[in-house]
Amino acid sequence: MINDITQFTELLDKILRPYVEVLTFGIDIAAGLVIVISAIIAFVSFLKILTKSRTVQTHEKETIRLSLARGMILALDFEVGSDILKTILLPGVNELAILGVIVAIRIGLSWSLSKEINRHHDIKTKIDTDLDKSNDTEAK
């Protein structure tokens, strides 16, 4: 009975290991792709706004930065998923500690980003309101 369980565990490990390796490979590449696509879009947008006025540039840079940060958060989510799968293969104390740090940073990053998005939204609303008011005054 014990031999059967041991054999079954070994068999499961043989099946599981390559499967997890392929999965982590795919997830790592996905994280890389998300970051590359976000970065390229951000860089192209940055180059596009260079011809615009200073005020527009300053505001647009914040928008670009936040969109890149959203991509970064998504990539970090992928990395956390990949790390969880890797700890299945090697469940050591070091790996678990690293995973803990990554998750803590991810939480901090998400919190910081949500605050920034709210602030950016408030500023944008204020600018739009001021613009509408000035347009109304000019029309009158």
Place this chain on the structure above:
Amino acid sequence: MLSVIAPIIIEILTIITQILDFIAVTNIAISIFQFVVSRFFARHDFVFPHYKKRLGGSSSSSNRKYNFFKMKLFGGNICIGDLVKGLLLSLEFESASAILKLGIFTTSITLLSEPLSSNLDKFAFFVGILTLRIVLNQSLRKYEIN
């Protein structure tokens, strides 16, 4: 399979981090160039001879003078804000690079079973950059600098 996959992942992620570093450096260079050029234009009156002529001959010259100097002053403030936003954007690119370096780090220690100490610099870079990013953004938000 393990020995084949891990180096490929590391190679791809390393190339991507190098591209991101290049973009961040380009971004910093463009922002600083813009800042220097804007400050140069803002400080030297000789670049606005056309405006000066117009100011001298017009009937509502005081009002125009006021608007002209207001524009110059406002332009200077916008320059600094623009530079700060540009540098923050570069920090964002570096943060993205740090996330991928973390991927390299975890791949090295788990799939390749390399010792933790040999890749600790990448992990320190990740923690350092992202902590800096969070602290900097929260400070800017708290004091409403940008």
